[in-house]
Amino acid sequence: MAAQHRRPLTRLLATATAVVGIAALAGCSGGGSEVNSDYGFASAEQTADSTITVWVDAAREPVAKAFEEANPDVPISIETYDGNAGGSGSFQTKVALFDQSGEGWPDVVFSTQTNDASWAAKETNGVQAFAAPLNKGYLSDDFLSGFTDGANDPMTVDGTVYGLRNDLAPVVLWYNQKLLDEFGYAIPTTWEEYQALGDKLAAEHPGYILGSIGDSFVGTYVYYWGAQAPIFQLDGDTFSSDFDDDHSVAMTDMLDSMVANGTLVQDSVFSAPFVENYSDKIVAMPGPAWYAGALFQNPDSLNSTAGEIGAADPLYWEGEDKVTGNVGGGVWYASSHSKNLAAAKTFLEFVTSSDEAAALASGLPAYDSAASTWLDTQAESNFFTGDFKSAVQTAAGSVWGGWGFPSFSPETAYAAVVVPALADGKTIADVVPEWHDQILNEAQVQGYTVK
Incomplete structure (x- = not known):
């Protein structure tokens, strides 16, 4: 750096x-x-x-x-x-x-x-x-x-x-095998399949979801970082943010579409309403590896049933690099x-x-030795279905390197602009210019040269 x-x-x-x-x-x-x-x-x-x-x-x-x-x-x-x-x-x-x-x-x-x-x-x-x-x-x-x-x-x-x-904290795709089997759905492997599953789920099983974008870390790190969207990049002392890049536009369009059909919700995954309303309605949800203990195994959160939840390899754009975000x-x-x-x-x-x-x-x-111990413990517990260890290891080695680490967080602009806009019924596309300006303003305040 x-x-x-x-x-x-x-x-x-x-x-x-x-x-x-x-x-x-x-x-x-x-x-x-x-x-x-x-x-x-x-x-x-x-x-x-x-x-x-x-x-x-x-x-x-x-x-x-x-x-x-x-x-x-x-x-x-x-x-x-x-x-x-x-x-x-x-x-x-x-x-x-x-x-x-x-x-x-x-x-x-x-x-x-x-x-x-x-x-x-x-x-x-x-x-x-x-x-x-x-x-x-x-x-x-x-x-x-x-x-x-x-x-x-x-x-x-x-x-x-x-x-x-x-x-x-690499992002994997968490899924509920019980619900997938019940509905006859396969685990999506690409962003395109994920969006298509959202359309199908909304039509056939309204009320069931594929995640939330109500947290600033989810909107930025899970989706845009995972999509290779170059909205938060740093080269020396020069900061840049490109919402017109094809990856950025495609992710914005996908999120707006899934919010509109109800398969992406706006409640924070840590909120009481999310736990109350969606604990048994999450069919799949991209999120960081630490969701394992923070959400699914947490008795004060989703408190999922052993053997139902699994972690799959990260989603990626069809025909492009198999990369992921990090939270x-x-x-x-x-x-x-x-x-x-x-x-x-x-x-x-x-x-x-x-x-x-x-x-x-x-x-x-x-730390490698601690990671090995943790992964083995998770596997031996039989709490997670599928090849949990392989999915997490794959994600850990697939984090996209195009995201920047300046002295300010992308979460603040998302929280200030996108979250309230969604609550007002606007789309992300509606406020991309304002969101972009907010990010660039923060970069300038921090003393970066803005490209």
Whole structure:
């Protein structure tokens, strides 16, 4: 990933007086200090018994508590926050305030977004970058080589790794074998077959669905990324978005058609209405691998019956590359300002590669050994029908590489423009110009050259 501009908000937070104060703090924050040969970056003075503060979202709290239980000698304080969900920017905003005061940084942070390295790897107003370089001596090459190939690419800047992928989130096609058998339908393999199934389902079994586009991550990552739609691309510091590309137009047309016939709904898959109205009416639904635990096996969500749900290979355009989208796959960051980097390292290794982490994972772990354990556990449980392991592995190796990772999320523009438009009865095509402008405006605000 090429170097990228940091957000203007960060630049605006420091007044001239604050800059002077921050410069004075540079020694304790690592900025301007000598590189620590053990870690490969300028570190704060280390204190072995210093408590590490770990930020997690609610879904990652169990693995953090599992670490605490397994490592009673490691002092740790676990704090929950929104996980930067939906591109909220909370992670960056909080760090910017700590940069201004010169203290208070957490030691480890989990983020649901894969694009935070674009700012977390950058020095800000003379304050050392928040994210610690991980492959300059801090973490061993043997440990880092255990991640699935490409898993940490979004967090790699000019050859330096700044974050560790928690899980891979490739999109597969989830299906209900019981309903397919009952209706006499085959599992679709292409987007064209998926749309045709929507037409057939709407005519023959109204009320049954093939998914939802009510979540911003679904509309952007599942459908447009999976369709090879070049609406969110980055080349160095140049951002581009093309809604006139054939892939973009075809996906917009398909979604509008399926919303119109009722086979795509607008409720969030995490909402109570979706669970209440559609738990037993989902014939098929493209979605990330982590739907396995987050939706289908979750007693507080769809709580599907064992043996009915399966995962099939991702959908693709007929005659084109068999690629798919990706929905998140959270990231762990260690702070370069930490006063107990040894404890932070122990934590990072545990939450990404341990058997305990694999057992608590709702989706496919990014660490190979943990992924193998998770896939085997899923297969042995007999909860999913079909060749679940093969489908997930196929998807993991098929993510389209044309999607960009700038310092802002595509979810915010979709949520601001598309979601309310659909609620008002408009089509996606109706608001594509506004959606496009919103994306480009966000890119310009972030300092990118817009093509």
